[in-house]
Amino acid sequence: MTLDSKVPAGPLKDKWENHKFNMKLVSPANKRKYDIIIVGTGLAGASAAASLGELGYNVKVFTYHDSARRAHSIAAQGGINAAKNYQNDGDSVYRLFYDTIKGGDFRSREANVYRLAEVSGNIIDQCVAQGVPFAREYGGMLDNRSFGGALVSRTFYAKGQTGQQLLLGAYSAMNRQIKLGKVKLYARREMVDLVVIDGIARGIIVRNLVTGEFEKYSAHAVILATGGYSNVFFLSTNAMNCNATAIWRAHKRGAAFANPCFTQIHPTCIPLHGEVQSKLTLMSESLRNDGRIWVSKIKGDMRHPNDIPEEERDYFLERKYPTYGNLSPRDISSRAAKEVVDEGRGAQGQEAVYLDFRDAINRLGRKVIEERYGNLFEMYKTITGEDPYEVPMKIYPAPHYTMGGLWVDYNLMSTIPGLFVAGEANFSDHGANRLGASALMQGLADGYFILPYTIGNYLATEKPSLINIDHPEFDKFKKEIEDFTHKLLSVKGKRTVDSIHKQLGRIMWNKVGMARSEQGLKEAINEIRELREEFWKNVNVVGSANDLNQCLERAGRVADYLELGELMAIDALHRNESCGAHFRVEYQTEEGEALRNDEEYAYVAAWEFKEIGKWELHKEPLVFETVQLATRSYK
Amino acid sequence: MNNKKLNLTLKIWRQPGPNSAGSFVEYKVSVSPDASFLEMLDELNNELESKNLEPIAFESDCREGICGTCGIVINGHPHGPIPRIATCQLHMRNFKDGDTIWVEPFRARAFPVIKDLIVDRSALDRIMEAGGFISVNTGSAPDGNAIPIPKDIASEAMDAATCIGCGACVAACKNASAMLFVSAKISHLALLPQGQPERYIRVQTMVKKMDELGFGACSNTYACEAECPKGISILNIARMNRDYLVAKLKTEEVE
Ligand SMILES: Cc1cc2nc3c(=O)[nH]c(=O)nc-3n(C[C@H](O)[C@H](O)[C@H](O)COP(=O)(O)OP(=O)(O)OC[C@H]3O[C@@H](n4cnc5c(N)ncnc54)[C@H](O)[C@@H]3O)c2cc1C
Ligand code: SF4
Numbered sequence: 001m002t003l004d005s006k007v008p009a010g011p012l013k014d015k016w017e018n019h020k021f022n023m024k025l026v027s028p029a030n031k032r033k034y035d036i037i038i039v040g041t042g043l044a045g046a047s048a049a050a051s052l053g054e055l056g057y058n059v060k061v062f063t064y065h066d067s068a069r070r071a072h073s074i075a076a077q078g079g080i081n082a083a084k085n086y087q088n089d090g091d092s093v094y095r096l097f098y099d100t101i102k103g104g105d106f107r108s109r110e111a112n113v114y115r116l117a118e119v120s121g122n123i124i125d126q127c128v129a130q131g132v133p134f135a136r137e138y139g140g141m142l143d144n145r146s147f148g149g150a151l152v153s154r155t156f157y158a159k160g161q162t163g164q165q166l167l168l169g170a171y172s173a174m175n176r177q178i179k180l181g182k183v184k185l186y187a188r189r190e191m192v193d194l195v196v197i198d199g200i201a202r203g204i205i206v207r208n209l210v211t212g213e214f215e216k217y218s219a220h221a222v223i224l225a226t227g228g229y230s231n232v233f234f235l236s237t238n239a240m241n242c243n244a245t246a247i248w249r250a251h252k253r254g255a256a257f258a259n260p261c262f263t264q265i266h267p268t269c270i271p272l273h274g275e276v277q278s279k280l281t282l283m284s285e286s287l288r289n290d291g292r293i294w295v296s297k298i299k300g301d302m303r304h305p306n307d308i309p310e311e312e313r314d315y316f317l318e319r320k321y322p323t324y325g326n327l328s329p330r331d332i333s334s335r336a337a338k339e340v341v342d343e344g345r346g347a348q349g350q351e352a353v354y355l356d357f358r359d360a361i362n363r364l365g366r367k368v369i370e371e372r373y374g375n376l377f378e379m380y381k382t383i384t385g386e387d388p389y390e391v392p393m394k395i396y397p398a399p400h401y402t403m404g405g406l407w408v409d410y411n412l413m414s415t416i417p418g419l420f421v422a423g424e425a426n427f428s429d430h431g432a433n434r435l436g437a438s439a440l441m442q443g444l445a446d447g448y449f450i451l452p453y454t455i456g457n458y459l460a461t462e463k464p465s466l467i468n469i470d471h472p473e474f475d476k477f478k479k480e481i482e483d484f485t486h487k488l489l490s491v492k493g494k495r496t497v498d499s500i501h502k503q504l505g506r507i508m509w510n511k512v513g514m515a516r517s518e519q520g521l522k523e524a525i526n527e528i529r530e531l532r533e534e535f536w537k538n539v540n541v542v543g544s545a546n547d548l549n550q551c552l553e554r555a556g557r558v559a560d561y562l563e564l565g566e567l568m569a570i571d572a573l574h575r576n577e578s579c580g581a582h583f584r585v586e587y588q589t590e591e592g593e594a595l596r597n598d599e600e601y602a603y604v605a606a607w608e609f610k611e612i613g614k615w616e617l618h619k620e621p622l623v624f625e626t627v628q629l630a631t632r633s634y635k
Numbered sequence: 636m637n638n639k640k641l642n643l644t645l646k647i648w649r650q651p652g653p654n655s656a657g658s659f660v661e662y663k664v665s666v667s668p669d670a671s672f673l674e675m676l677d678e679l680n681n682e683l684e685s686k687n688l689e690p691i692a693f694e695s696d697c698r699e700g701i702c703g704t705c706g707i708v709i710n711g712h713p714h715g716p717i718p719r720i721a722t723c724q725l726h727m728r729n730f731k732d733g734d735t736i737w738v739e740p741f742r743a744r745a746f747p748v749i750k751d752l753i754v755d756r757s758a759l760d761r762i763m764e765a766g767g768f769i770s771v772n773t774g775s776a777p778d779g780n781a782i783p784i785p786k787d788i789a790s791e792a793m794d795a796a797t798c799i800g801c802g803a804c805v806a807a808c809k810n811a812s813a814m815l816f817v818s819a820k821i822s823h824l825a826l827l828p829q830g831q832p833e834r835y836i837r838v839q840t841m842v843k844k845m846d847e848l849g850f851g852a853c854s855n856t857y858a859c860e861a862e863c864p865k866g867i868s869i870l871n872i873a874r875m876n877r878d879y880l881v882a883k884l885k886t887e888e889v890e
Contacts, residue, residue, distance in 0.1 A: 128829070130769055133793040141783060175763050452773065540685070
């Protein structure tokens with residue numbers, strides 16, 4: 001396996017422009033001769049489907065949801081970045097690029113990140129034109145706010161429902177193509193395998209979730225836009241159905257998996273409060289614009305937060321990082337919260353810190369706060385039963401976003417020709433830590449503005465042929481997945497799927513979570529292997545394969561997590577440095593900050609699947625032509 | 636936080652498939668008041684599975700009240716008895732020890748049951764495909780600030796756009812009308828300058844599709860507004876009706 005990033009030559013700011021000019025085009029009359037499969041209808045998938053349909057390709061788009069509008073992107077609250085400099089506060093493409101590179105702790109690919117910043121402005125224009133009701137100023141102009149890791153206000157938002165509104169925009173653009181007949185939507189279908197024939201991606205096998213039937217689909221190119229895999233931790237901020245299956249099965253068919261251990265732990269989630277809890281709810285990072293984070297200076301302080309006087313409060317982020325304060329990046333803020341909790345200073349003895357709006361309410365009035373964060377406050381109250389206007393919120397870090405994913409080159413193509421990967425499912429733009437409000441930006445950049453060009457180039461240069469689904473190879477793939485399903489159903493053991501998933505989640509959180517050590521990771525690898533064995537000996541998958549069976553759906557996903565979890569630990573173990581969200585306790589400065597090792601680890605770790613539990617490491621060196629590698633400082 | 640568990644009797648609708656008959660089945664549960672309604676079902680399912688019984692099929696995804704996936708009828712109310720929240724945000728602290736709770740799927744002709752508590756709501760997508768969009772190609776948009784929009788208009792559009800497409804309005808309506816949903820969608824775009832060029836065609840194609848799909852007519856009972864988890868206002872229905880009338884006067888009948 002060779003990793004060729006295909007980054008175009010020339011100055012950073014001209015790369016994408018030149019590349020677009022140099023790419024081959026498919027003539028308008030020929031576009032309708034090409035079929036493209038897209039898996040996923042989140043921001044990345046829906047925007048790609050709409051744009052490719054508009055160009056004239058025949059698009060088949062798949063989702064396991066009942067409706068394309070339910071993709072996890074719908075849940076994003078805070079906002080989307082773009083370098084528009086509408087606020088006249090010094091933003092620019094270069095600054096957005098630099099903030100993102102630095103935020104990612106210099107572990108992302110320079111050219112990709114620059115391109116992302118470059119197209120960010122067009123994304124906002126596109127969404128406005130579709131009718132996305134972004135927040136406006138009184139003069140009718142677009143409003144902005146700021147997010148962690150940036151000192152400018154470049155985040156566009158629609159109340160606390162930015163993801164929903166952006167997704168509805170992309171979904172509506174896709175609906176227009178459905179009406180025009182260029183896009184065909186297949187809902188309630190789960191992709192369970194990638195069909196690779198002669199080393200090229202030729203199609204997919206899906207399970208019809210209603211009838212249980214396995215269906216075959218072929219195309220000239222396949223795009224996976226299937227989102228992230230934080231649910232490997234069981235408890236995360238991701239929607240219940242987010243999973244790794246599509247990319248994991250593609251990985252097992254030959255697509256390299258890059259930086260699997262880079263998992264973002266988001267600092268502002270509602271802490272764990274019950275033993276049957278199914279997920280952790282994110283409170284938008286935008287709250288940190290006005291909320292102040294603190295704990296008591298005294299260990300084991302069980303007083304009600306409102307009874308703790310000012311001089312006994314420790315605003316630890318403001319103290320440690322005076323420049324960025326409460327808006328320090330996620331990895332830094334999360335670790336700082338863990339530190340004070342580990343010291344025994346958690347809010348009322350819990351694994352939590354306070355997020356306090358008292359000062360903001362005094363300064364701005366309750367009405368302004370209501371306008372800015374009203375729905376988030378309501379949500380907090382519904383879940384916890386406490387009123388954040390009166391009592392500070394309690395928050396704690398939780399697994400949130402996976403920077404790792406399938407390896408892609410500059411054209412977003414994986415190591416399998418014809419297989420493209422977009423949005424959170426790929427690894428490319430965020431390095432070791434993603435800044436807030438840039439995942440939505442990346443999903444839409446990939447779907448609206450990058451794939452439409454690079455897919456055309458692939459089709460025009462490679463001229464892949466279409467393999468009919470009656471081809472015996474297709475049946476071979478289908479047979480394999482039928483056997484796999486049968487195997488799951490025939491274990492007939494004693495343990496429920498969820499109990500195994502929860503156990504895996506605990507191993508991952510304790511040993512592959514916010515802080516990792518060599519010893520812990522080695523233990524994790526062994527424990528995951530044992531659990532995997534346990535699963536295949538002792539799981540009980542109830543029901544049959546011939547109808548809607550949610551137990552079977554979950555079992556397939558957990559089977560994949562049990563393999564992926566091991567790779568995450570292996571990746572974390574081999575990376576003997578701390579960077580971004582990957583914190584190895586052995587590698588820190590005296591003040592407890594992450595200690596990167598650029599001499600030895602300035603590369604993307606791309607793993608090639610050999611057999612279950614066995615991988616080969618390939619390295620893509622990261623070449624920084626424009627930025628100087630620097631120690632991140634938010635002080 | 637309250638650690639005393641609640642003992643409850645659940646009467647849950649079980650229906651193996653679209654063409655089989657369904658019935659209520661009784662379950663006893665003991666649950667923490669801090670659990671959400673869906674977490675209670677998770678627990679119950681875990682218990683059923685460990686006895687090798689088929690779990691109750693129900694849908695949910697974000698569990699944050701925004702994706703619109705969850706939605707069941709609880710004691711006669713879509714999304715349960717507490718106004719303005721989705722099922723996933725309903726917490727057990729809203730129930731009392733000893734309560735009996737009836738749980739059934741959304742019922743409407745246009746929403747056939749697939750299994751247990753899962754219904755097919757794809758008719759709502761068919762309505763959106765009929766015209767719920769602005770025709771603009773990728774890459775041809777003017778600068779976002781070239782279209783100034785007064786703050787109050789933007790927030791009014793936003794209020795309409797808040798609809799999560801859950802279908803509770805349809806389930807709440809005795810005529811199984813989708814008027815609240817459709818009118819929210821129509822209003823969102825009709826309020827914005829970008830939505831003007833197709834405004835009157837849009838209302839016609841969407842209403843026509845809604846009628847075709849077997850949704851009932853609106854007879855102004857306001858049940859939809861009362862049960863909508865997002866508090867979508869029936870003012871949207873009035874706006875839609877007005878646009879529909881104007882459309883009839885303005886344009887040729889659409890095909
Ligand atoms: C609670 C929360 C809040 C967030 N807030 C923000 C924010 O404010 N700003 C920001 O920039 N980012 C935010 N993020 C991150 C951002 O939402 C995601 O990274 C982004 O939406 C991912 O988009 P996507 O298109 O890649 O995937 P998704 O939106 O996850 O879509 C995945 C799609 O793939 C489909 N799919 C997956 N697997 C299969 C399969 N095997 N077969 C068939 N279909 C499949 C799903 O049905 C779905 O349609 C947030 C994330 C969370 C968890
Ligand atoms: S109008 Fe309200 S009830 Fe109806 S689909 Fe939308 S959010 Fe649900």
